[in-house]
Amino acid sequence: MKKTYSFAALLLLPILLSQIGCQQETLNPLDEQLIQQMKTSSYGEGVSYYQLPDSDDLENIPQDPKNPLTAEKIELGKLIYHETAFAVDVKFSGSMKAISCATCHHAAAGFQAGMAQGIADGGTGFGVQGEGRVVDPLCPLDSIDVQETRTPSLLNVAYQKVMRWNGSMGATGSNLGTEARWVGPAFSKNHLGFEGVETQSIVALKGHRQNMDPAVIQGTTYKDLFDAAFPTVPVAERYTNKMAGLAIAAYSRTVMANKAPFQEWVRGNYTAMTDQQKQGALLFFGEAGCYRCHNGPSLATEGFHAFGTKDLYQNTSAPIYNTSIDSIETLGRGGFTGNAADMYRFKVPQLYNVRDSPFEGHGGSFGSVRAMVDYKNKGIAENPNVPANRLSPMFVPLGLTEEQVDQIADFIDNALHDDYLDRYVPSSLPTGACFPNADAQSKIDLGCN
Known part of the structure; x- marks a missing residue:
C-alpha cells in the first residue's frame, strides 16, 4: 500500500532531517576514537560501563x-548528615550543637573538606568552601577532632566495598580474611x-562526637522521619546511632556526580566535553594507563597502591595537628592488615x-590535579620514608608531554566536575539549626542566623 503523509508532517520533515544531521555531526572522530578506547579499557563492556x-x-x-x-x-540520612544539633558529646564547649558530618564533607568542596586537614570539634569558621575553618584559639589542641589523613570525598561511595584510605571499614570485599584485625572501638564495628x-557511617557518629539526642528527636519531626525510615525496627532500637548511621549510608550512596560533562557525554551528548578534554580522556583510558587504577563508574577501583606520596604530617601548605611520623596511618593498608606487602599502600x-578542594593525595600534598598528574608522569617518589621496593610497579615514568599532562588535568578538573552538588543539600533542617556548622564565626560566614 502506498504511504501518504499529511501536510503538517511534510512541513516537519526538513526540521527532523536537520536534527538528525546535527546529531550525526556531534559525533566527531575524537568521539569515535574515545568510544573505541573505552571499550578496551572497560574490558569489552563499552561506554555504558562508566555511567x-x-x-x-x-x-x-x-x-x-x-x-x-x-x-x-535517604531523606532521613540527608538531614542527619547536615544536622548540627546532634553534636552533644563534644569536648570543646564552643562546638556544642555546632558541627555535623558535613563540617568536613560538604557540597561546597566536592563533599571533601575545604582544607588539607578537616577540623570538626574545636574548629571555628567556614569561609566560602570550608577553607576558612581554623582551630578555635580557646580550644586545647589535644581536644580538637582531626584525622591523620586527608578527608576523602563522599562522592560515589556506593561503588566502594571498604572505606578509609587504608580500607579498614567494612566486613566484605577486600576485608574478607582480615577478621583478626577487627578489634578496638572502631574496627570491631x-x-x-x-x-x-x-560501617563507616555508624562509627563516624560516635567518633566525631555526635549522638542521637532523644530531646532533639522527640521534639522535632525527626521522630516521624525515623518511624518512616525504619518501621519494622523495634522502637527501643529505632532512634539510635546505628539506625542513624544506616540512614546516613543510604543517603551517601545517592550522592553521585552524575551531572558532570563526562557523564553527559557517556549518555550521548557528544558536545558536553571539549576536544581538549576528549584528548585527555583518550590518554586517561589509553596511553597514560590511568584506567588501570581509576576504572568503573566512579573511576576508582578497590585497589591499594604505594605511589610514595607524602603523609599528612609532612604537609607544609597549612597547619596540621595531632599526627606524626609515628602514626600507624602512615603505613596505609599495612597499618590495618599487618601484612608487609600492604605497607605504604593507600586506597585508590x-x-x-x-578541584573543589586543592589538596590531592592521602596527605593532601598536591595543590592541584595537574600537580598530581605531573607527579605520576615523572614517577619519582616524594616521600623518603617509603622504601623503593614497596612502590607500586605501576608507579613508573609515563613519558607524557607537558601538553598531554594539561589534557589529562583538563579532563579530570572540568569534564569530571559536577556543578550542581547543591541538589544533595537540604533547604533547612527539622531543628532549624544552621549547617554545616553552627558556631558563631561559621554563622557569619554562612549568613545564617
Whole structure:
C-alpha cells in the first residue's frame, strides 16, 4: 500500500532531517576514537560501563543488602548528615550543637573538606568552601577532632566495598580474611557485617562526637522521619546511632556526580566535553594507563597502591595537628592488615570534583590535579620514608608531554566536575539549626542566623 503523509508532517520533515544531521555531526572522530578506547579499557563492556545512575534510580545504585535503599531512609540520612544539633558529646564547649558530618564533607568542596586537614570539634569558621575553618584559639589542641589523613570525598561511595584510605571499614570485599584485625572501638564495628559505607557511617557518629539526642528527636519531626525510615525496627532500637548511621549510608550512596560533562557525554551528548578534554580522556583510558587504577563508574577501583606520596604530617601548605611520623596511618593498608606487602599502600580515590578542594593525595600534598598528574608522569617518589621496593610497579615514568599532562588535568578538573552538588543539600533542617556548622564565626560566614 502506498504511504501518504499529511501536510503538517511534510512541513516537519526538513526540521527532523536537520536534527538528525546535527546529531550525526556531534559525533566527531575524537568521539569515535574515545568510544573505541573505552571499550578496551572497560574490558569489552563499552561506554555504558562508566555511567553513574541517577540518584533516584534506587534499583541501579549499588547497595548493602543488609541496608536496602528507600526514599524515606535517604531523606532521613540527608538531614542527619547536615544536622548540627546532634553534636552533644563534644569536648570543646564552643562546638556544642555546632558541627555535623558535613563540617568536613560538604557540597561546597566536592563533599571533601575545604582544607588539607578537616577540623570538626574545636574548629571555628567556614569561609566560602570550608577553607576558612581554623582551630578555635580557646580550644586545647589535644581536644580538637582531626584525622591523620586527608578527608576523602563522599562522592560515589556506593561503588566502594571498604572505606578509609587504608580500607579498614567494612566486613566484605577486600576485608574478607582480615577478621583478626577487627578489634578496638572502631574496627570491631566490622563484626556488624555491613559494607564499608554503612560501617563507616555508624562509627563516624560516635567518633566525631555526635549522638542521637532523644530531646532533639522527640521534639522535632525527626521522630516521624525515623518511624518512616525504619518501621519494622523495634522502637527501643529505632532512634539510635546505628539506625542513624544506616540512614546516613543510604543517603551517601545517592550522592553521585552524575551531572558532570563526562557523564553527559557517556549518555550521548557528544558536545558536553571539549576536544581538549576528549584528548585527555583518550590518554586517561589509553596511553597514560590511568584506567588501570581509576576504572568503573566512579573511576576508582578497590585497589591499594604505594605511589610514595607524602603523609599528612609532612604537609607544609597549612597547619596540621595531632599526627606524626609515628602514626600507624602512615603505613596505609599495612597499618590495618599487618601484612608487609600492604605497607605504604593507600586506597585508590574517586576522581570527580577533586578541584573543589586543592589538596590531592592521602596527605593532601598536591595543590592541584595537574600537580598530581605531573607527579605520576615523572614517577619519582616524594616521600623518603617509603622504601623503593614497596612502590607500586605501576608507579613508573609515563613519558607524557607537558601538553598531554594539561589534557589529562583538563579532563579530570572540568569534564569530571559536577556543578550542581547543591541538589544533595537540604533547604533547612527539622531543628532549624544552621549547617554545616553552627558556631558563631561559621554563622557569619554562612549568613545564617
